[in-house]
Amino acid sequence: MANLSSNFIGIKSPNPFWLASAPPTDKEYNVVRAFKAGWGGVVWKTLGEDPEVVNVNGPRYGAIHGRDRNLIGFNNIELITDRPLEVNLREIKRVKRDWPDRAMVVSLMVPCEEQNWIDILKRVEETEADGIELNFGCPHGMSERGMGSAVGQVPEYIEMVTRWCKQHTRMPVIVKLTPNITDIRNPARAAKAGGADAVSLINTINSIVSVDLDAMAPNPTIDGRGAHGGYCGPAVKPIALNMVAEIARDAATHGLPISGIGGVTTWRDAAEFMALGAGTVQVCTAAMTYGFKIVEEMIDGLSDWMDEKGYTSTDQFIGRAVPNVTDWQQLNLNYVVKAKIDQDACIKCGRCHIACEDTSHQAITAMKDGERHFEVIDAECVGCNLCVSVCPVEDCITMEQMTEGVDPRTGKLIDPAYANWTTHPNNPNRVMDAAE
Amino acid sequence: MADALSAPDIRSGRLTPEDYLENFDDLHPPLGAHEASVEADRCYFCYDAPCTIACPTSIDIPKFIRQISTGNPIGSAKTIFAENILGGMCARVCPTETLCEEACVRNLAEDKPVQIGLLQRHATDIYLSEPDRHPFERAPETGRKVAVVGGGPAGLACAHALARRGHAVTIFDARDKIGGLNEFGIAAYKSTDDFAQFETEFVLSIGGIVVECGKALGRDITLADLRRDFDAVFLGMGLAGVNALRAEGEELAGVIDAVAYIAELRQAEDLSTLPVGRKVVVIGGGMTAIDIATQIKRLGAEEVTIAYRRDREAMKASAYEQEIALTDGVVIREWLQPKRLLGEAGHVTGIELERTAEDAGGRLAGTGETVTLQADQVFKAIGQSFVADPLGAGDVPALEGGRIRVDGDRRTSLADVWAGGDCVAGGEDLTVAAVEDGKVAAAAIHAALSA
Numbered sequence: 001m002a003n004l005s006s007n008f009i010g011i012k013s014p015n016p017f018w019l020a021s022a023p024p025t026d027k028e029y030n031v032v033r034a035f036k037a038g039w040g041g042v043v044w045k046t047l048g049e050d051p052e053v054v055n056v057n058g059p060r061y062g063a064i065h066g067r068d069r070n071l072i073g074f075n076n077i078e079l080i081t082d083r084p085l086e087v088n089l090r091e092i093k094r095v096k097r098d099w100p101d102r103a104m105v106v107s108l109m110v111p112c113e114e115q116n117w118i119d120i121l122k123r124v125e126e127t128e129a130d131g132i133e134l135n136f137g138c139p140h141g142m143s144e145r146g147m148g149s150a151v152g153q154v155p156e157y158i159e160m161v162t163r164w165c166k167q168h169t170r171m172p173v174i175v176k177l178t179p180n181i182t183d184i185r186n187p188a189r190a191a192k193a194g195g196a197d198a199v200s201l202i203n204t205i206n207s208i209v210s211v212d213l214d215a216m217a218p219n220p221t222i223d224g225r226g227a228h229g230g231y232c233g234p235a236v237k238p239i240a241l242n243m244v245a246e247i248a249r250d251a252a253t254h255g256l257p258i259s260g261i262g263g264v265t266t267w268r269d270a271a272e273f274m275a276l277g278a279g280t281v282q283v284c285t286a287a288m289t290y291g292f293k294i295v296e297e298m299i300d301g302l303s304d305w306m307d308e309k310g311y312t313s314t315d316q317f318i319g320r321a322v323p324n325v326t327d328w329q330q331l332n333l334n335y336v337v338k339a340k341i342d343q344d345a346c347i348k349c350g351r352c353h354i355a356c357e358d359t360s361h362q363a364i365t366a367m368k369d370g371e372r373h374f375e376v377i378d379a380e381c382v383g384c385n386l387c388v389s390v391c392p393v394e395d396c397i398t399m400e401q402m403t404e405g406v407d408p409r410t411g412k413l414i415d416p417a418y419a420n421w422t423t424h425p426n427n428p429n430r431v432m433d434a435a436e
Numbered sequence: 437m438a439d440a441l442s443a444p445d446i447r448s449g450r451l452t453p454e455d456y457l458e459n460f461d462d463l464h465p466p467l468g469a470h471e472a473s474v475e476a477d478r479c480y481f482c483y484d485a486p487c488t489i490a491c492p493t494s495i496d497i498p499k500f501i502r503q504i505s506t507g508n509p510i511g512s513a514k515t516i517f518a519e520n521i522l523g524g525m526c527a528r529v530c531p532t533e534t535l536c537e538e539a540c541v542r543n544l545a546e547d548k549p550v551q552i553g554l555l556q557r558h559a560t561d562i563y564l565s566e567p568d569r570h571p572f573e574r575a576p577e578t579g580r581k582v583a584v585v586g587g588g589p590a591g592l593a594c595a596h597a598l599a600r601r602g603h604a605v606t607i608f609d610a611r612d613k614i615g616g617l618n619e620f621g622i623a624a625y626k627s628t629d630d631f632a633q634f635e636t637e638f639v640l641s642i643g644g645i646v647v648e649c650g651k652a653l654g655r656d657i658t659l660a661d662l663r664r665d666f667d668a669v670f671l672g673m674g675l676a677g678v679n680a681l682r683a684e685g686e687e688l689a690g691v692i693d694a695v696a697y698i699a700e701l702r703q704a705e706d707l708s709t710l711p712v713g714r715k716v717v718v719i720g721g722g723m724t725a726i727d728i729a730t731q732i733k734r735l736g737a738e739e740v741t742i743a744y745r746r747d748r749e750a751m752k753a754s755a756y757e758q759e760i761a762l763t764d765g766v767v768i769r770e771w772l773q774p775k776r777l778l779g780e781a782g783h784v785t786g787i788e789l790e791r792t793a794e795d796a797g798g799r800l801a802g803t804g805e806t807v808t809l810q811a812d813q814v815f816k817a818i819g820q821s822f823v824a825d826p827l828g829a830g831d832v833p834a835l836e837g838g839r840i841r842v843d844g845d846r847r848t849s850l851a852d853v854w855a856g857g858d859c860v861a862g863g864e865d866l867t868v869a870a871v872e873d874g875k876v877a878a879a880a881i882h883a884a885l886s887a
Contacts, residue, residue, distance in 0.1 A: 066477075067473050067474055067476070067477030067505060068473075068474045068477065069470075346544075347541040347542070347544035347545045348482075348486070348541055348544065349480040349482040349483070349541045350482050350483030350484055350485075351480060351481070351482065351483060353483050354483035366483065366484065372484070372486070392480050392545070393545060
């Protein structure tokens with residue numbers, strides 16, 4: 001079994017699977033159950049100042065389901081912890097004492113005044129927690145009060161508060177970012193400028209999960225009305241992966257430790273976040289869907305995959321995919337692929353044909369010699385991958401690279417040399433050869 | 437004691453009331469809403485879908501399934517009814533395993549087609565759960581009149597399509613109620629809760645259709661009169677003749693026409709009143725053979741044997757239907773043809789069957805070797821034939837292979853007479869094919885009347 005142990009900005013955990021600051025980490029009872037189940041660490045549900053906040057008494061969650069009720073996307077309007085600060089601090093201290101090998105990070109959200117942060121930091125330090133996470137991400141409720149994503153959307157505030165925290169505590173500081181911004185790199189740069197030890201992302205995305213067409217109100221509906229919530233779960237993973245990658249490859253933040261969050265459900269999701277630079281991952285929706293036991297699959301899966309690939313520690317693959325994330329303009333325009341349909345695997349549903357015919361490049365036949373037959377017309381195929389995406393049979397359609405000869409679509413000889421848009425003749429801003 | 441042994445053991449009420457209920461309950465319980473949603477999600481929404489091509493009535497199957505999956509079962513049912521007004525019955529009785537579900541591309545991937553029949557039933561059941569709902573509005577009266585002979589699936593489909601277009605339709609049926617084989621022929625466990633009559637009411641609710649029961653062609657009405665009194669005639673009277681075994685002793689009591697017995701069964705108020713033998717032999721290899729064998733077994737017969745003159749592969753009943761019978765404990769014996777019925781005191785006691793074999797040319801012949809099976813009842817299920825006499829003499833539709841010849845429009849050799857269902861040549865003996873005949877004929881009749 002590969003060594004999964006993690007040392008993330010000095011915070012050690014037996015594995016990189018943490019529970020995110022969220023309902024599952026609101027109480028000692030839940031966290032102890034999580035540790036017993038094998039989770040490497042937790043970020044305790046966000047603490048605020050007393051008097052404690054109140055939550056709605058109506059529904060807090062909404063979901064997007066697949067046909068068999070598999071949960072694809074999840075939405076919540078729950079606020080930070082609604083228990084007294086003292087109660088939480090006492091439990092945190094006790095759990096950290098009882099589970100010294102697990103990561104215990106405490107999420108915090110108080111008004112943007114230095115003294116408020118000084119006060120809470122002092123009290124958290126007494127718990128001997130391993131670190132703090134600044135919740136600059138929650139997009140609902142608290143943001144209306146000038147906290148959460150209201151801070152995360154203003155890089156100057158992020159930098160300011162981060163600096164206060166670094167100044168007033170010995171604990172490592174993780175800044176949790178909101179995705180509800182235009183360019184994730186700016187808040188990440190601000191966090192770094194403020195001295196953050198790491199960033200964690202993404203928090204949830206502003207969302208209305210569905211509309212009740214009878215009540216004519218958003219779901220979840222509370223007495224006939226609804227408010228936007230925060231979207232999470234498997235559906236947000238692609239957004240999160242991109243944001244993680246953006247920070248990992250940005251010159252200003254490259255190397256800044258990242259804790260990846262957003263739809264992590266399986267070991268593979270975790271490995272993907274880690275390949276894009278995340279040192280740990282944080283999970284919430286998957287645990288809320290299936291319970292804490294899923295961490296067993298995550299641990300075994302990641303370990304088995306590492307064994308198979310010959311990785312003995314997570315450091316060996318964290319960030320390995322980052323160099324391969326690039327800008328569009330750097331992509332090799334001389335790389336030519338054609339779709340190829342495996343006729344033995346093809347079940348003749350015709351989805352590739354109709355997708356290509358109606359919406360793309362008319363590059364797939366429907367009929368051959370009077371028979372239902374789906375075959376790629378290389379002279380029309382641009383290699384777009386739509387057919388692969390819609391084919392219900394795994395690996396039935398593959399994209400095959402042309403390495404020699406003439407591309408029948410363009411009539412041009414395959415050029416083995418790399419060439420991108422920056423030098424393409426159609427690019428009015430192309431880089432000219434200096435000699436010319 | 438000796439008497440008891442030799443006397444035929446035929447009794448009614450072999451089972452408890454609970455047994456009857458269980459044995460004649462729905463063969464396939466309907467899908468629940470969630471099951472339907474999940475099953476609908478399995479449909480790939482194929483381009484130029486093979487299932488639709490395989491459906492004799494060309495129902496837009498991917499569309500109706502998609503409508504189920506998007507929570508619109510009413511719209512889904514309308515999609516079905518647009519092509520097949522008897523979509524509810526077809527969902528129950530179609531041999532989907534040899535039609536739409538056989539064509540489903542999922543077979544290629546995993547041998548498990550989308551359960552199209554059950555999904556069709558789901559949508560149509562929901563639609564029909566509200567009694568006064570009807571998907572179509574009748575066009576204004578055209579003043580044209582059409583006679584439909586036979587209120588079975590072909591006649592009903594034809595009548596509905598014509599009435600919808602504003603024509604005035606009269607259905608003549610020899611029996612005391614319409615429905616045809618849906619009412620009198622389909623196995624009871626495929627059409628529970630009197631669905632055939634319920635569906636008939638639904639079809640008639642389009643309006644503009646008059647039903648005259650107890651009017652048999654050639655007895656109470658004549659084709660010549662109908663042609664005189666109506667602008668067009670559609671013949672859908674099915675098959676009235678039963679093929680004979682042509683074996684000695686066929687006249688013995690206990691040698692029963694399976695079709696007649698099934699009709700009796702379907703109409704029985706109380707299944708425990710039906711006479712059921714302890715040992716039963718069924719002669720034949722089609723759907724009727726399977727239906728009688730399965731139902732007589734479910735009525736409490738102890739040993740039921742189907743004897744067929746070729747192998748199971750050659751049976752007209754699909755492998756799936758055979759499976760139903762076998763699961764019920766029916767024994768299927770191949771390569772046997774009836775030679776002689778054995779009897780005592782005028783009642784059948786057994787049947788002597790001759791083993792058969794195919795010669796090099798594939799022709800079937802008896803081998804001379806015989807097998808005798810004890811039997812308290814022997815059911816004849818070796819097919820039905822068209823009886824042309826009711827058509828009358830003189831100017832009558834031309835026949836082909838003993839049934840009425842029709843063209844692609846289901847028009848007979850007479851310009852004002854169309855025909856469909858089992859009584860036409862080349863028919864498939866399928867409810868759904870009969871519906872298509874009626875539908876096609878109605879379109880052609882409408883075109884002719886509108887010309």
